[in-house]
Amino acid sequence: MFDAFDPVLLARVQFGFTIAFHIIFPAFTIGLASYLAVLEGLWLATGRDVYMATFRYWVAVFAIVFGMGVVSGVVMSYQFGTNWSVFSDKAGPIVGPLMGYEVLTAFFLEAGFLGVMLFGLGRVGKRLHFFATVMVAIGTLISAFWILSVNSWMQTPAGYAINEAGQFVPADWFAAIFNPSFPYRLVHMVLAAYLTTSFVVGAVGALHLLRDRANPMARLMFSMALWMATIVAPLQLLAGDQHGLNTLEYQPAKVAAIEGHFEDEEPGGGMPLTLFGIPDMEAETTHYAIDVPRLGSLILTHSWDGTIPSLKSFPPEDRPNSLVVFWSFRIMVGLGLLMIAIGLWSLWRRFFGSIYESHWLQRAMLAMGPAGFIAVIAGWITTEVGRQPYTIYGLLRTSDSVSPVAIEAVGTSLTAFIIVYFLLFGAGTFYILRLMNRTPTGLEGPERGKPTRSAGTTPAPSVDDDTVATEH
Numbered sequence: 001m002f003d004a005f006d007p008v009l010l011a012r013v014q015f016g017f018t019i020a021f022h023i024i025f026p027a028f029t030i031g032l033a034s035y036l037a038v039l040e041g042l043w044l045a046t047g048r049d050v051y052m053a054t055f056r057y058w059v060a061v062f063a064i065v066f067g068m069g070v071v072s073g074v075v076m077s078y079q080f081g082t083n084w085s086v087f088s089d090k091a092g093p094i095v096g097p098l099m100g101y102e103v104l105t106a107f108f109l110e111a112g113f114l115g116v117m118l119f120g121l122g123r124v125g126k127r128l129h130f131f132a133t134v135m136v137a138i139g140t141l142i143s144a145f146w147i148l149s150v151n152s153w154m155q156t157p158a159g160y161a162i163n164e165a166g167q168f169v170p171a172d173w174f175a176a177i178f179n180p181s182f183p184y185r186l187v188h189m190v191l192a193a194y195l196t197t198s199f200v201v202g203a204v205g206a207l208h209l210l211r212d213r214a215n216p217m218a219r220l221m222f223s224m225a226l227w228m229a230t231i232v233a234p235l236q237l238l239a240g241d242q243h244g245l246n247t248l249e250y251q252p253a254k255v256a257a258i259e260g261h262f263e264d265e266e267p268g269g270g271m272p273l274t275l276f277g278i279p280d281m282e283a284e285t286t287h288y289a290i291d292v293p294r295l296g297s298l299i300l301t302h303s304w305d306g307t308i309p310s311l312k313s314f315p316p317e318d319r320p321n322s323l324v325v326f327w328s329f330r331i332m333v334g335l336g337l338l339m340i341a342i343g344l345w346s347l348w349r350r351f352f353g354s355i356y357e358s359h360w361l362q363r364a365m366l367a368m369g370p371a372g373f374i375a376v377i378a379g380w381i382t383t384e385v386g387r388q389p390y391t392i393y394g395l396l397r398t399s400d401s402v403s404p405v406a407i408e409a410v411g412t413s414l415t416a417f418i419i420v421y422f423l424l425f426g427a428g429t430f431y432i433l434r435l436m437n438r439t440p441t442g443l444e445g446p447e448r449g450k451p452t453r454s455a456g457t458t459p460a461p462s463v464d465d466d467t468v469a470t471e472h
Helices: 007-046 049-082 085-119 126-155 173-177 182-211 216-250 252-259 295-301 322-351 359-367 371-387 407-437
Strands: 160-162 168-170 273-280 285-292 390-392
Touching: 007 049, 007 126, 007 182, 007 371, 007 407, 049 085, 049 216, 049 407, 085 126, 085 168, 085 173, 085 390, 126 173, 126 182, 126 371, 182 216, 182 359, 182 371, 182 407, 216 252, 216 295, 216 322, 216 359, 252 273, 252 295, 252 322, 252 371, 273 295, 273 322, 322 359, 322 371
Parallel strands: none
Antiparallel strands: 160 168, 273 285
């Protein structure tokens, strides 16, 4: 049944499929944990029950997303031993400890305080509960730190030596952890997580504003999300620019593939920016290219006359698939530009004091709800496919990393993953959407959202209650 397929390709597809499911959950929990910490901090500082009610609304979503992220991550890690045992053997002395540090620091920190965060409202002091929420948020960021350090080391390996067995062993842990691309990837991913969360929160706020323009919790979600988008989306553009310069220095073939750049430019002529086209790896050209003269040089090298190596500068077997990364990169950037546009639009509406009255802005925010997830997956595809044909860039090829597993075993497990993932995570996603569809409630009276008591004077009920009790 699977004889016509390449076993290396099937193993890559299986890992890509599982990590595409997994990555959306950490991207959401990183941002949502920080959002919850901000909400609870504002509640403590102001005493406004609208902040705690909104916290209660989203903490239930966080619990489900966190659990799905843990499950999908555990399943994914097993593939290092099943499909990629050669890679595990070669890179284990470096990759293994780094992933172990993630468990020892981030996961244990999150697990230790998660129960207090989810079930401690009304059972522990308000400051202790806030401390637990902050620790969970910090734990998600520490997790991102270690996982991105591992991935960045595979992209730009540093601080290693090769022993007699052909294994990569640590020679300088500091250089390995803080490898050349790590700071850029960490900033880029954390900002992407915050943007992802802001557009989900904003979409839920927009949904309920379209139903009830006076709902104070929906107004709070919508406003806070748009402030985040307005601030973070331009920062992400700057971070992406710096990340691109770093990638050009250490992975020029990836940049050439992203740009569909097959031919070297004439000296002094500058490089055009190809907006759209269809890269053809066999014909070594980009068909139907729509170019803007010299703009590619300005963006990629910050010079009108700058050039980058073309794909023809590299042997055919060392070239990433340009068609895939060309379009995945443009999907990511296009969505980022739309996010910036939404932020500017919201500023304009704020200036006229009509942000809650603009149905078109609310509809646009609702439509952009999944945009962060799509951009994260597109960015991941750009990063990982652009690294090919290597698992450890320039040092260990993907074809030399795969386990000697029969193609039938890989194909059968891939089929099982697809069926189980769509059933399990499909059901989980459906439940999350139902939670988001709930009308935000818990505030009553003519002055909903205004201070009604000093924060913490009455113990807040636990997360498993349906509403937030408030005193008036």
